[in-house]
Amino acid sequence: MIASGFLAQVALMVIAIVIASVTRARYRALVCGVAVALIGVAGVVTGALALGGHQGTATVPVALPMGALTLEATPLGGLFTLVVGAVGAITAIYAIGYVHGPSASRTSWIALAVFLTSMQLVPATADVVSFLLAWELMAIASTVLVLTEHAERSNVRTAAVWYAAMTQVSFSLLLIGFAILSAQVGSTQFGDFSSTQWNPVAASVAFVTLVLGFATKAGIVPMHVWLPRAHPEAPSHVSALMSAAMVKMGVYGALLVTTRFLVDGIVWWSLLVLALGMVSAIYGILQASVASDIKILLAYSTTENIGLMFLAIGSASLLRAYGIPGTAQVAIAACLLLVVAHAAFKTTLFLGAGSILRATGLRDLDRLGGLGSRMPVTSLTFGIGALGAAALPFTVGFVAEWVLLQALIHGAGSNNRILAIVMPVTVGAVALTAGLALMTFVKAYGIAFLARPRSDAATGAKETPVSMRIAMGASAALVIALGLVPGLAARAAATAGGLSDVGSVGLLGIDLPGIGALLDPAWLGILSGILAIAVIGVSIRAMRKRPRRSVDLAWVGGGVRVSPRMQYTATSYAEPLSRIFDDSLRPQRDVIVTHSSEARYLVERIQYRQRVSDVFEGRIYQPVIAVTERLSAAARNLQNGKIHFYLAYSFIALLIILVVVTQ
Amino acid sequence: MSATAASLAFIQIVVMVLLTPLLIGLIRQVRSLLEGRAGAGVLQPWRDIRKLFGKEPLRAPGMSWVQAVGPVVLATSSLLLCALIPLVGTVAFPLIPDDLFVVVGVLLVGTVALALVGLDTGTAFGGMGSSRHMMIAALVEPTVLVAIYALSVPIGSSALSQIVNSKIESPVTVASPVSLLVLVALSIAVIAETSRMPVDNPATHLELTMVHEAMVLESSGRDLAWLELGSWLRLGALLGLIGSLAIPWGLAVEIAPIPLLVGSIMLTIKLTVLGCILAIVEVFLAKLRLFRVPELLAGSFVLALLAVTASYLTVPA
DSSP: OHHHHHHHHHHHHHHHHHHHHHSOHHHHHHHHHHHHHHHHHHHHHHHHHHHTTOOOEEEEOOSOTTOOEEEEOOHHHHHHHHHHHHHHHHHHHHHHHHOOGGGGSHHHHHHHHHHHHHHHHGGGBOBHHHHHHHHHHHHHHHHHHHGGGTTTOHHHHHHHHHHHHHHHHHHHHHHHHHHHHHHHHTOOBHHHHTTOOOOHHHHHHHHHHHHHHHHHHHTOTTSGGGHHHHHHHSOHHHHHHIIIIIHHHHHHHHHHIIIIISOSOOHHHHHHHHHHHHHHHHHHHHHHHHOOBHHHHHHHHHHHHHHHHHHHHHHHHHHHHTTOHHHHHHHHHHHHHHHHHHHHHHHHHHHHHHHHHHHHSOOBGGGOOOHHHHOHHHHHHHHHHHHHHTTOTTSHHHHHHHHHHHHHHTSOOSOOHHHHHHHHHHHHHHHHHHHHHHHHHHHHHHHHHSSOOSSHHHHTOOOOOHHHHHHHHHHHHHHHHHHHSTHHHHHHHHHHTTOOOOBOOTTTOEEETTTTEEEOHHHHHHHHHHHHHHHHHHHHHHHHHSOOEEOSOSSOTTSSOOOGGGSOOHHHHTHHHHHHTHHHHOOEEEEEEEEOSSOTTSEEEEEEEEEOOOHHIIIIIHHHHHHHHHHHHHHHHHOOOOHHHHHHHHHHHHHHHHHHHHO | OOHHHHHHHHHHHHHHHHHHHHHHHHHHHHHHHHTTOOOOOTTHHHHHHHHHHTSOOEEOTTOOTHHHHHHHHHHHHHHHHHHHSOSSBOOOOSSSOOBHHHHHHHHHHHHHHHHHHHHHTOSHHHHHHHHHHHHHHHHHHHHHHHHHHHHHHHHTOOBHHHHHHHHHHOGGGGGSHHHHHHHHHHHHHHHHHTTOTTTOOTTOOOTTTOSHHHHHTTOOHHHHHHHHHHHHHHHHHHHHHHHHHHOOTTOBSSOOHHHHHHHHHHHHHHHHHHHHHHHHHHHHOOOOOGGGHHHHHHHHHHHHHHHHHHHHHHSOO
């Protein structure tokens, strides 16, 4: 059954490619959208079967020296396939209405089908070669998709170069790591990796390279630089797919390394993963909170969420290393719940951002505003996604963060000094992240959808076509449904993480084993519903007597409604934060004051410009790029195109070879 | 749903709705007397609320449904806080334990509702207040969660009623260094979260210093009534929480008329004392510059962090 699931995904991909190549442009979006969505559905079904305990392998015999390519169903892989499939199906439906121009081309649809299928197959692979093949296919297809609009904006090409470079760095690191592991075991099958006595040095090197390789794909600081470039420049449905699904493959890889390959970890390994996660979470959300480009904001928020997942993985390994395996399992379950939660709300948010982009042509929050009344459906779904990203109650984001915090505060029962210091700091970091996320998403929603439009483009915005609304509605519904009745998702996460007995209480709430903490959001919802009815009842009674009145001027001292330009913008909203965290963000501010020519004390004009650049990019990447460019320029002197130089080179090379050989 | 827990929640909500406007009146009256003014009397907040419910809300062009829904959400979240936090008794719902993370989540729903109301007005003041309010909320959160963590370490649970119950059973823990550190840290966090001095001056309409007032500036009628009542209930519930943690005795551990009466009277006394202390402190404190607030909050975070490490090192393994 599982094997036919794998087969169905590949077959559907071939069908989608054929359909994309032959259909006429008029029907292409509809037909291809449905075909790609079917690939996603096949992934969801296969993943659900694997989670349900179905076993199965599919083997593709090939003439490679490393043996056959194997696909195998595991509960962990199943969960990831399911998440990717769901995100893929929703974004494909969205794409039907969204695609236009280059994103509606044959190439783009074919790349989308290949991208989705390869992502669904990565978690199913059971040996190094097929894993790397699927991984590289995923990387290539996504690079093509990032390049979609390259003819329209030059930024797209820069973004694609950054993305391609980083994704190849990731691939090379993985190659090294897997090579070390395979050399130690003498096999490329994942199954053989788990039961080996490792040489500590080799294992450490393999651990670091593998974790860094996966962290690069996942967008962990300091390898996150491609995220805020590639996400904004890709078409929005691709951004959603990359952010909600593809970066999760990095998390899957990290889980694979820490829970299957190198299980009995050394303490500093766990601390490394924990530190990577903590820094990413805080740095990501700080950048997001000061970003005013909505897609850059979402990209940095992805770094934050992935950081939280790495933080959960790191604390799980740490707890396991200190002999608290029960809580460690809960931390792994928390990581997987974060994966599910982030997939749900980030899909909603990126699709919402795509709708804004389509309706106004703008990504800059500073020029949006008042979209709530113009795009009611987008406003509602984006709002729900923002609540999820801010981890407020009744959303899946809250459930995930609650499980994570419960795992962390129950982390130490022993008199362990390291845990007594690491765990509180971790809780503090998670809390700071949650607080800043709250501010970030209040800003994103409030500035874009509330108040009055700050530009003509925002004033003229129109609601999006029906297929986009369906897709946004579906993912927003998931954010709320999984948040109100998290029992099923929690049990799926627990199964995938190898924790057998997460119980459900009440209306499918969560009961964490061994911790004695339970959460039943549905009952909390019922209670708050009762209270809300009482409040609304009083309001309605008051409303009968005195209905709301519309006025042109409410409470304006000067007698005119102030101009929309005087409203707070995204930049001004985040100004206090960017001042407080001045040292870590290093924003560049220019204030140019022009005085009146007649009187020095009169100011004619003030120009204010602020730019927040990425500290890591400036400090780490620019020097490396500069050195590389200098070396390349030096190499150009050798390659000067004169034929007698080349002849001399060959002669010298020949001499050297002769000397070496004859020794 | 347990009927006893539901009745306790009902009693807590009724008591708190009756008490908190009086608490605000008391704070204002004490401040006035200390500052040499006559004051409007402790009943003035109740009169204000009655007046506001009788007035029509105004709607300026460009305002959205948030103007009407936000106040309702804030009021609901505050009522939910009153129902969940052990104020009169420590009997929790079996399926909705008063888990502190959930309580903080409910509190933040109110915070966000208020911030969105501020942004929706489409004026410079609303956005300014909203931005400052969210910044403070973001920086308060680490203190609150780490303080909770410290409280949860000795008993292995983050449920408030269990924490308070364990304090009733072993009174020694109330005066332990951990508890004291947590109380100080939480008090600073509560003051910041409820916009009191020295973080925000609730009596000002000066544009440079406003936080809370700037957000509700454009609301009127019943919208404003809910915003005010909701904010007061938050203050009352959080002060009550501090009261329950500092002096846990007197809280009803079972549902019967006498313990509930004792619990309610104790709550009244605790709120009165805390309100007077708050008022006196506010008279003698100047408002901090906005950009000095993070330093205060960082200090409270350090206290909370010390509390956690202390609780690990003092608890026998």
